Amino acid sequence: MSETTEAVTDATLTPSASVGGASIAANAGAGLDAQRGSGLRKGIVAVVALALLFAVPFVANAYLVFVISLTMVYAVSTLGFNLLVGWSGQIGLAHAALFAIGAYGSAIGIDAGIPFLVTIPLAGIAAALLAVVIGFPAVRLRGFFLAIATLALGMAIVELITFARPLTGGGAGMNVTVFALPGIKNSASTYFVVLAIAAIMFFLVRRALVGRFGRTLQAVRDLGPLAGSLGVSPLRYRLVAFGLSGFIAAVAGTLYAQLQTFIFPAMFGMNLLVPMLVMVFVGGAGSLWGPLIGAAFAVVLIEFFQDLGDQQAIAYGLVLMVVIALLPGGLTSLFRSVRDSRFGARLRRGRQR
Amino acid sequence: MLQTIVSGLESGSWFALLGLAIVVVMKAADVPNFAMAEMGLVATYVGISVAGAGAPFWLAVLATLLFGIVLGVLIDVALMRRLSRFGHFPLLLMTIGLSLALNALIGLIWGHDPRSFPAPWSGASVGVGGGVEIGVSQIVSIVVGLLGALAISAFFRSSTGAQMRAVAENRATARLVGVSAGRLSAIAWGVGGLIAAVTVMLQAQSALVSTLSPTSLIIYGFVAATMGGFTSLIGTFVGGLVLGVIQQFVGTYFSTAAQFSVALLVVFLVLVLRPDGFTRGVRLRDV
Numbered sequence: 001m002s003e004t005t006e007a008v009t010d011a012t013l014t015p016s017a018s019v020g021g022a023s024i025a026a027n028a029g030a031g032l033d034a035q036r037g038s039g040l041r042k043g044i045v046a047v048v049a050l051a052l053l054f055a056v057p058f059v060a061n062a063y064l065v066f067v068i069s070l071t072m073v074y075a076v077s078t079l080g081f082n083l084l085v086g087w088s089g090q091i092g093l094a095h096a097a098l099f100a101i102g103a104y105g106s107a108i109g110i111d112a113g114i115p116f117l118v119t120i121p122l123a124g125i126a127a128a129l130l131a132v133v134i135g136f137p138a139v140r141l142r143g144f145f146l147a148i149a150t151l152a153l154g155m156a157i158v159e160l161i162t163f164a165r166p167l168t169g170g171g172a173g174m175n176v177t178v179f180a181l182p183g184i185k186n187s188a189s190t191y192f193v194v195l196a197i198a199a200i201m202f203f204l205v206r207r208a209l210v211g212r213f214g215r216t217l218q219a220v221r222d223l224g225p226l227a228g229s230l231g232v233s234p235l236r237y238r239l240v241a242f243g244l245s246g247f248i249a250a251v252a253g254t255l256y257a258q259l260q261t262f263i264f265p266a267m268f269g270m271n272l273l274v275p276m277l278v279m280v281f282v283g284g285a286g287s288l289w290g291p292l293i294g295a296a297f298a299v300v301l302i303e304f305f306q307d308l309g310d311q312q313a314i315a316y317g318l319v320l321m322v323v324i325a326l327l328p329g330g331l332t333s334l335f336r337s338v339r340d341s342r343f344g345a346r347l348r349r350g351r352q353r
Numbered sequence: 354m355l356q357t358i359v360s361g362l363e364s365g366s367w368f369a370l371l372g373l374a375i376v377v378v379m380k381a382a383d384v385p386n387f388a389m390a391e392m393g394l395v396a397t398y399v400g401i402s403v404a405g406a407g408a409p410f411w412l413a414v415l416a417t418l419l420f421g422i423v424l425g426v427l428i429d430v431a432l433m434r435r436l437s438r439f440g441h442f443p444l445l446l447m448t449i450g451l452s453l454a455l456n457a458l459i460g461l462i463w464g465h466d467p468r469s470f471p472a473p474w475s476g477a478s479v480g481v482g483g484g485v486e487i488g489v490s491q492i493v494s495i496v497v498g499l500l501g502a503l504a505i506s507a508f509f510r511s512s513t514g515a516q517m518r519a520v521a522e523n524r525a526t527a528r529l530v531g532v533s534a535g536r537l538s539a540i541a542w543g544v545g546g547l548i549a550a551v552t553v554m555l556q557a558q559s560a561l562v563s564t565l566s567p568t569s570l571i572i573y574g575f576v577a578a579t580m581g582g583f584t585s586l587i588g589t590f591v592g593g594l595v596l597g598v599i600q601q602f603v604g605t606y607f608s609t610a611a612q613f614s615v616a617l618l619v620v621f622l623v624l625v626l627r628p629d630g631f632t633r634g635v636r637l638r639d640v
Contacts, residue, residue, distance in 0.1 A: 151575075159614045318454050320453065
């Protein structure tokens with residue numbers, strides 16, 4: 001693992017907002033050289049991973065293809081949520097609603113005759129604008145006040161979707177016309193679309209966050225209004241974080257609609273928001289590849305407990321509580337603490353020799 | 354009309370009390386407790402079981418209140434306290450996980466059928482002329498709500514309450530001047546659990562409660578707390594009552610389906626029209 005990601009993730013784990021700033025500034029320069037050195041190796045890993053994922057529909061059964069698609073959709077959504085919560089430090093809880101905007105926007109757009117691939121950016125832009133509108137009253141609030149304000153606005157959006165019956169089918173839900181790549185059967189086609197969009201989103205967000213923009217976001221998060229003295233407008237960056245996360249949420253939402261083929265408002269309430277929070281948390285708020293790990297964890301957890309029936313909810317709640325209690329920094333903090341332990345240090349020394 | 358207002362004040366008292374419980378925990382432990390309604394429901398179900406076992410009413414009430422306090426303190430000591438140094442996010446998520454687990458636990462132990470906590474005055478009513486009848490349990494709810502609000506504001510004026518506010522403002526500094534932050538957060542969680550238990554118990558005395566009822570109750574509690582800016586006790590209390598009356602009018606003269614949206618609209622209006630009241634005390638951190 002390169003120095004850059006270490007610096008980034010370590011800094012984000014600093015508990016209180018004001019402490020992390022100095023360490024970021026100190027690490028910013030040091031990490032860049034190391035990152036360039038391992039760039040090739042990382043590229044190879046990414047290509048191999050993509051190739052493996054590309055092969056999935058040819059070897060796996062339909063259920064597995066669905067679960068992996070779902071994981072990727074959630075990973076994209078968490079990418080946006082993580083940008084807001086982890087990188088810009090704002091606990092905005094309208095993410096599930098913006099996800100719903102993407103799902104409904106795309107489904108309605110397709111019904112209106114717009115090609116699916118065009119509805120993706122359209123729904124994204126609509127949600128980004130909406131997210132900025134939500135963020136606008138919210139940016140003057142911090143911490144939990146922000147959380148509750150955005151939660152209420154998010155719930156209001158889902159209520160509005162329920163009320164807009166002619167467009168959305170109301171509480172009963174609506175069918176989604178599934179887009180199929182020519183010559184490929186439906187489930188595999190959806191899988192490839194999800195894979196392609198997910199890869200593009202990860203690439204773009206990585207480009208954006210490893211660099212000036214990501215560091216400025218962190219600076220605004222850690223320094224607050226003090227960032228203004230560095231010539232950075234905190235308000236603008238916080239709103240941009242809202243907008244970007246809204247865009248990404250909606251893109252994930254469009255894919256989700258394709259995957260589920262039928263959507264209804266209750267899908268996008270608290271029972272989606274809670275897993276979304278779990279994904280960000282488990283992946284480690286502020287890490288780059290954490291969203292993928294978090295999404296896989298949550299999907300596996302949900303699928304695994306599905307057979308438990310009545311005990312599903314309690315098992316889910318308990319696992320969540322245990323994970324938070326044991327690993328307050330998320331699952332990725334476990335890897336880090338192993339790596340930073342004496343055992344891990346010895347391993348790394350051995351590799352360098 | 355009068356009936357609608359009284360019903361509104363009754364449910365408003367529940368919202369106000371739960372909002373106060375949220376604010377108390379928020380003040381001392383700096384976390385919005387999403388599990389507050391579930392905590393009250395567990396305590397109430399314990400009380401219902403005690404009453405169902407043949408115990409007298411007041412013993413069941415006592416059991417409910419004690420269980421609420423113990424549950425609150427337990428949650429603080431076992432779960433929340435060690436998380437506080439990891440920032441807001443794990444704390445918030447822990448209360449959500451707790452609400453899921455408690456709700457599922459209630460379903461597992463007591464089932465999902467709606468229940469009530471019959472009081473000696475349940476079903477009785479007082480005529481106030483003009484053919485209008487007001488339930489005794491409605492009066493009890495409103496009076497207990499008022500007393501609770503008075504008791505909590507008196508509590509915050511005591512030295513323990515002042516220390517609690519100090520801890521919420523700045524934990525480190527408060528500890529430097531000799532305030533035991535741990536003891537105070539345990540007290541706050543205990544008080545919060547107590548109020549939550551009272552709230553749901555009152556609700557169960559005049560209506561039915563089930564594993565479904567905490568979801569709406571907690572949202573209305575948060576709306577009340579929002580109206581008080583999460584700091585003002587009086588704002589929270591009045592906010593809860595106003596919300597209850599609005600809800601009741603919307604439900605009676607418009608539609609019950611719109612009640613939830615109206616509550617969200619209230620939050621939005623408070624945010625837009627009175628953001629200063631809403632952010633009061635928070636802005637200090639913004640330099």
